[in-house]
Amino acid sequence: MYEPTGTARVLVADDNVVDRKILSAIVEKAGYEVIDAVDGNDAVEKFYALKPDLVLLDALMPGKDGFEVAREIKANSGDAFVPIMFLTSLTGASELARCVEAGGDDFLSKPYNRVILQAKLSALHRMRDMHNTVQAQRDEISKHHLQLLSDQEAAKAVFDKVALSRQLEASNIKHMLSPLALFNGDVLLAAQNPARNLYILLGDFTGHGLAAAIGAMPLADVFYSMTGKGFSLTDIIRECNRKLGAVLPGGYFCCATALFIDFAKGTVEYWNGGLPSAYLRRHSSEDLVQLSSNNLPLGILGADKFVDETQVLEVAPGDRLFMATDGVIEARDSHGEYFGADRLENIIGQADISSVFDAVKREVHRFMAEQDRDDDITMVEVTIVEPADLDEIDPLTVSDDDYGPQDWKFSYELGPKSLKEFNPLPLLQQVMMEAPYLRSKASEIYTVMAELYSNALEHGVLGLDSDQKKSAEGFAQYYAARAAALENVVGFVRFEISGLLVDEQVELRICCTDSGSGFDFETYIRRAQEAQDTGAKYHGRGVRLLNDLCQEVQYLEPGNQVRVLMEWNLKAGEEAS
Amino acid sequence: MTISAEMDEAASKLTIAVDGRFDFSAHKEFRQSYDSLSSKPSTYSIDMGQANYIDSSALGMLLLLRDHAGGDQASVEIVNCSSDVKKILTISNFDQLFLIQ
DSSP states (O other), X not given: OOOOOSSOEEEEEOXXXXXXXXXXXXXHHTTOEEEEESSXXXXXXXXXXXXXSEEEEESSOSSSOHHHHHHHHHHHSTTOOOOEXXXXXXXXXXXXXXXXXXXOSEEEESSOOHHHXXXXXXXXXXXXXXXXXXXXXXXXXXXXXXXXXXXXXXXXXXXXXXXXXXGGXXXXXXXXXXXXXXXXXXXXXXXXXXXXXXXXXXXXXXXXXXXXXXXXXXXXXXXXXXXXXXXXXXXHHHHHHHHHHHHSOTTOOEEEEEEEEETTTTEEEEEEESSOOEEEEOSSSSOEEEEOOOSOOBTSSOTTTOOOOOEEEEOOTTOEEEEEOHHHHTOBOXXXXXXXHHHHHHHHHHSOGGGHHHHHHHHHHHHHTTOOOGGGOOEEEEEOOOGGGSOOOSOOOOOOSOOOOOEEEEEEEEOHHHXXXXXXXXXXXXXXXXXXXXGGGHHHHHHHHHHHHHIIIIIIISOOOGGGGGSHHHHHHHHHHHHHHHHTOOSOEEEEEXXXXXXXXXXXXXXXXXXXXXXXXXXXXXXXXXXXXXXXSSSOHHHHHHHHHOSEEEEETTTTEEEEEEEEEHHHHHXXX | OEEEEEEETTTTEEEEEEEEEESGGGHHHHHHHXXXXXXXXXXXXXXXXXXXXXXXXXXXXXHHHHHHTTGGGOOEEEESOOHHHHHHHHHTTGGGTSEEO
């Protein structure tokens, strides 16, 4: 910060010896230190050499005249402000104007009036002090600003390493996220579970700047570690809520929408806490479904009050899901009018389905016109595709140095309380993945396990009828019935899993038994086969999936036990790839 | 934006009125309006009659007030909301935490 110096130094330039002596005496008496200059050239030299704080210039001097000296001084003082006062016997208005044009800050007519001269000197001196203070503050601010920008860059680089997912580059995902979105509190996370189903979380933290960005890191951390292990959406949002509640200061929270898209089953499960509605635009009809907020944002409620209930919708290839933070509906035009939810809904509902995302982007930009506030716009669109059309984004790698456990088996049984509250798949997956040679098939194994478990639980233990899922309404009812039945569940589901590795040949056997009364699997299998032949879409997807992924699928009477075998050769896999 | 607070000692009720944009700039004033009272009121009322905009920082401030007033046991009402303000409170489901009128 600038501090005024003790004695200011004044350059006095006048070729008339007498005038100069008089002037110097007055200036000295006023408490300044005087530097004498005998003409224009001398003045310029002394200005460079001695750097005075103020300059008094006779306008008319031999060699360089006052005007030239003033111009040179002003041109070479850079950011510093060196006040110049002209001393002149000229009195015409146009001549005095010339003094100011040349860079003079004031002028004084000869003969000098001591009182006026001293007053003017002190005014100029004050001006210089003020200028220096402002400049020092400006430098300080710009230094802080640079520091802030570089801090933000560093914070963002760290965040990107933790949170940026290549998953967003998949061909069925379009997204818009400004590089500084993090500092507007916007977060977009995407990941696949081991079965290549997609989780997306769009979040908007309270406030702006560093405070808004700070919660993004723990959120991303929880999200990625849990999605990778295949936890359910319910488990993930519950943990995100707990974590944010624990780390965020009071008054800070995160509005969020989380989706889980199961491409094989054709379902999207969602939870929205505090974000504007997301939309599902169906390919086959005019329907526009709103995925609206039914919950408080993440990080507000304690675990005992938090509602993790999700909704499930049925989707088909070609359907599109659209989500945005409030930056879109709160975008403003030059009159301060808001873009608004209605306008957004109209565009999503009416644009050509293949260009919904681009239409929204275009219309928001057009609406904002010159109001360049792109920083606040975060949006994402996911197209539902056939599982086979999903991009393989992060191929799982096998290390073949270490085979790990080569002959093992374990059994794991879930009683009623566990069935009600616990998802065993991440745990079982993790145990199996201890065998490195299983990792290349992680996705298939998870899919098989998920299929076996949901069949055993829903049809075996809970006794739900999958025929109900034939219609769209029945579909919703089915999931409601499932939730209700789980409340009072009795029974068990048991897995017996064994792995064997002999001469590069892998054998994985899974036996799944439930406490249900079994089912007429022969008829069911036949119907699934027929459905496949006729292309009917609601039936027996699960049965077909198992047949596709396993070498053997065996149902045991009365139908409450399924045994599957997955086998492959590690060498064969290598040669093929 | 201005915040004004009025204490009704008899009813033990503090009314905080928000005028203009309710955003981060109101942070300090809003907190002072309830933080520095000699006796703690039993109910709080936030008058949004003159508020034309609220953002998420304001929602955060409301949460802080609620915590100050006793969390789940607090009695905090938000009254005279314009439709825009109400919409923002509703999207965030703040009606689960506050009595909104």
